[in-house]
Amino acid sequence: MTTSPNFLVIGECVADVVRxxxxxxxxxxxxxxxxxxxxxxxxxxxxxxxxxxxxxAHGRLIRAHLEAAGVTVRAEAVARTPSAVVELDGEGxxxxxxxxxxxxxxxxxxxxxxxxxxxxxxIGSIAAVTEPGAAAVLGVVERLRGRxxxxxxxxxxxxxxGERAGAVRRVxxxxxxxxxxxxxxxxxxxxxxxxxxxxxxxxxxxLGPAVVAVTLGVAGAVALTADGAxxxxxxxxxxxxxxxxxxxxxxxxxxxxxxxxxxLAVCLAHAVTxxxxxxxxxxxxxxxxxxxxxxxxx
Numbered sequence: 572m573t574t575s576p577n578f579l580v581i582g583e584c585v586a587d588v589v590r591x592x593x594x595x596x597x598x599x600x601x602x603x604x605x606x607x608x609x610x611x612x613x614x615x616x617x618x619x620x621x622x623x624x625x626x627x628a629h630g631r632l633i634r635a636h637l638e639a640a641g642v643t644v645r646a647e648a649v650a651r652t653p654s655a656v657v658e659l660d661g662e663g664x665x666x667x668x669x670x671x672x673x674x675x676x677x678x679x680x681x682x683x684x685x686x687x688x689x690x691x692x693x694i695g696s697i698a699a700v701t702e703p704g705a706a707a708v709l710g711v712v713e714r715l716r717g718r719x720x721x722x723x724x725x726x727x728x729x730x731x732x733g734e735r736a737g738a739v740r741r742v743x744x745x746x747x748x749x750x751x752x753x754x755x756x757x758x759x760x761x762x763x764x765x766x767x768x769x770x771x772x773x774x775x776x777x778l779g780p781a782v783v784a785v786t787l788g789v790a791g792a793v794a795l796t797a798d799g800a801x802x803x804x805x806x807x808x809x810x811x812x813x814x815x816x817x818x819x820x821x822x823x824x825x826x827x828x829x830x831x832x833x834x835l836a837v838c839l840a841h842a843v844t845x846x847x848x849x850x851x852x853x854x855x856x857x858x859x860x861x862x863x864x865x866x867x868x869x
Contacts, residue, residue, distance in 0.1 A: 577617040578826070579689035579719075580608040581708050582698035583673060584622050584637075584646075586629035586654040587815075598629065599815070599854050600636040602653070603696035603726040606816050610823025610845070610857035612640040616830070619643040619689070623675055623704075625652040647675060669731060673698050676707030691830060692719040693822075694749075696726035700741040712748045723749040724822050727758040738762065747778040751829065753822050755786045769793065782829075784839065786821055792843050794835055804839040807847035807866075816855025821846040823857060841867065 582604025589597040600609075608620040620642050624630040629652035637644050653671040675698065692715055694708055712721055723745045732738040739762050746752050752775055759771045772783040772795045784794040791806040824845030828838040844866045848858040858866065 577619070577687070577689050578608070578611050578691040578693060578830075579619050579621065580604050580611070580693045581621045581675075581711060582607075582693075582695050583653055583671065584620075584624055584630075584633045585671065586633060586652055588654055588656045590656055598632060600633040601655070601816070601855060602633075603724060603819050604693065604698060605633065605637060606819035606855045606857070607693055607695065607724070607823050607826075608642045609637055609640050609855070610816075610820050611827060612637075612642045613857050613859050614823060614827045614845075614863065615860045616827055617641075617643075619645060621645050621675070622698075623647045623649045623653070623673070625649050627652055629654060649674070669728075671697060671701075671731065673701040673704035675704035676710075688715065689719050691722070691826065693722045693724075693826065694745065695724040695822075697728060697731060699723065699725070699745050700738065701731065705741070709744070709748065712745075716748060720751065721749045722751040722753070722822070722826055724753045724818065725758050725762070726755075726818065727761050729761055732761075735762070743775075743778060746775045746780060749780050751782045751784075751826070752780045753784045753786070753818075753825060755818055756788065759785065769795065782835070784825060784842070786818060786843075786846070792821070792839055794839055796835065800835060802836045802839055804836065804843050807844055809847045809851045811850045812853045814850050815853075816857065817846045817850045819855060820849040820857035824863065 583602045584605040585602035587599040587601040608618045611618040624646040634644055656668045698708055725742045756768045759768045763771050768785045772785055775783045776797050781797050786792045789806050791804050793803040795801050821842040825838050825842035828841040845858050845863055848866050
C-alpha cells in the first residue's frame with residue numbers, strides 16, 4: 572500500500588530494445604524518470620508519472636510494468652512509444668539508435684497538473700532538456716517550486732544532448748530550479764571535462780539547490796549542502812549483474828529517505844544500498860521496502 576506524501580515525476584518512458592544476431596529482441600521498460608517513479612512506488616510512496624506513451628506493444632508493456640508497482644500513470648498519447656535500440660555484434664560491441672521525441676503539453680497548452688498539488692516533484696534526463704516538451708516541464712516546476720520540493724537528475728545522454736555548451740546551459744537552468752540534485756561522476760565528466768566532481772557540486776550549490784549528491788561508482792557517493800555540510804558513504808560490496816537503473820534506484824531511495832526526514836548520511840546509505848540491490852540483478856529492478864530494509868540490516 573502506498574502512503575503520502577505524494578510524488579509527481581515528469582519525464583520520459585523508453586522501451587529499451589536489445590538486439591543481437593540470432594537472438595529474439597528483448598524489450599525492457601525504461602526511461603530514467605519512469606524508473607524513479609517505479610522505484611518510489613516499490614518503496615511504498617504514492618507516485619504519479621506524467622509522461623507520453625503510445626497505445627502500442629511497447630507502451631502497453633511499460634504501462635503494465637509501472638502500474639504493477641502502484642505508479643499512477645498519466646500519459647499523453649503519442650504516435651509511438653519512445654525507444655532505444657541497442658544492437659550487439661558477435662563480439663558484444665554495441666551500437667545505439669534512439670527514437671525519442673518529447674512534446675509534452677504542446678501545442679495546445681494542455682493542463683499538465685490536474686487538481687492535485689504534489690509535495691514532491693521530480694524531473695530528469697531527456698524530458699527536462701529536450702524541446703519542445705522541456706518548456707512545459709520547466710513551466711510546471713516554476714509554478715510549483717514554492718509549494719513542492721523539486722528534485723532533478725540530468726542523467727546525461729551525450730548522443731541526445733547536442734553541443735556541450737548548450738547542454739550545460741540547459742542543465743544548469745534545471746539545477747537552479749531544484750532543491751535536490753543528483754548526478755553521476757560520468758554525467759559531470761561529460762558536462763565539465765577535467766573538473767573535479769565536488770567542485771562541480773559546489774558550483775551547482777551556488778545556483779540554488781539545498782543538496783547536491785554525486786554517485787561515484789565503486790567509490791560510493793558524496794553529498795554536499797548549501798550550509799556547508801558534507802557526507803560520503805562507501806559503496807556496498809556486491810556481485811554485479813548489470814548497472815541498468817542503478818542511478819535511478821539511488822535517486823528514488825534518496826528521495827524516499829529524505830521525505831521521511833532522515834539525516835543526509837542516512838539518505839545516502841539508503842541510496843547506495845538500493846543501488847547495490849539493483850545492480851545485483853538484471854535490469855532496472857529496484858528493491859521493495861522490505862528488500863531495502865533487509866539489505867540495510869546486513
